[in-house]
């Protein structure tokens with residue numbers, strides 16, 4: 249049985265990926281410092297899969313702890329989620345973001361190099377494309393100047409990995425996520441935003457639940473059919489499964505070059521207003537919302553061309569946006585009780 253390290257394995261995407269890894273028969277070990285996750289997630293994973301993964305509560309910025317971990321564990325592949333992810337916060341505290349997101353990555357790659365560990369999956373983002381000139385966005389779209397330190401850590405992260413792959417014979421895949429939403433069908437794991445949600449779906453579900461008074465739709469004067477911004481919202485379980493496909497590709501040595509990157513989205517764009525309407529229909533809830541100013545740094549439209557991921561990873565999305573919104577709502581209701 250292959251032993252896979254999942255860093256940030258108690259987080260939103262990480263926990264769903266751990267479940268899919270276990271479902272596929274992988275032995276999973278998690279590193280998480282609980283900075284943006286809860287320890288209960290470990291038991292919730294066990295309730296879904298029947299197996300509690302090993303957890304090491306390590307801060308990846310602490311080099312000695314990383315070295316100790318790898319001295320005591322034999323690892324066959326790594327899926328690296330552990331990172332800070334709040335765009336606004338990254339503008340306020342850029343050095344924290346560079347230290348954590350880049351420093352941790354470097355520490356892990358150093359151990360992979362020194363111990364000849366192969367098979368690395370990196371958690372990247374469609375933010376690397378900025379406002380792409382052409383839609384849908386293919387992997388050939390140019391990388392645009394990052395609009396935030398957070399986005400920059402994803403760009404720099406990919407460059408660090410490219411250079412390491414070249415010099416050290418490492419094989420890696422970077423998955424560029426579009427907008428992950430939803431929760432596991434069992435409602436045992438989901439997104440746990442701390443404080444006021446910055447992302448659209450948790451803000452919508454918290455508004456419907458009465459925790460927030462009103463959703464602000466950031467801008468209705470974009471150059472889009474209804475004026476609101478367009479994104480590609482992907483069910484987190486579909487996204488999690490893309491990681492398994494990418495990992496298997498590396499383990500089975502099916503990769504064509506030693507650093508590959510794939511867009512992971514649905515291929516379909518939805519506007520903020522369309523999401524609001526779809527949420528109302530899917531959950532039979534009326535949503536209180538208003539139109540507000542554009543949010544600084546937001547782009548008008550982004551959705552993925554998924555041709556490459558579909559053909560090379562032999563992966564495609566299975567869930568609809570309605571299912572994603574329903575699962576997010578079911579999860580929200582559970583948080584209240």
Ligand code: UDP
Pocket residue numbers: 427446447448449451463464465466467477478479520543546
């Ligand atoms: N959005 C919004 N109101 C909110 C949060 C988000 O109108 O309270 C919009 C945001 O402007 C963007 C879309 O919803 O057009 C998705 O935003 P989110 O922060 O979820 O993801 P992003 O694509 O910005 O990473």
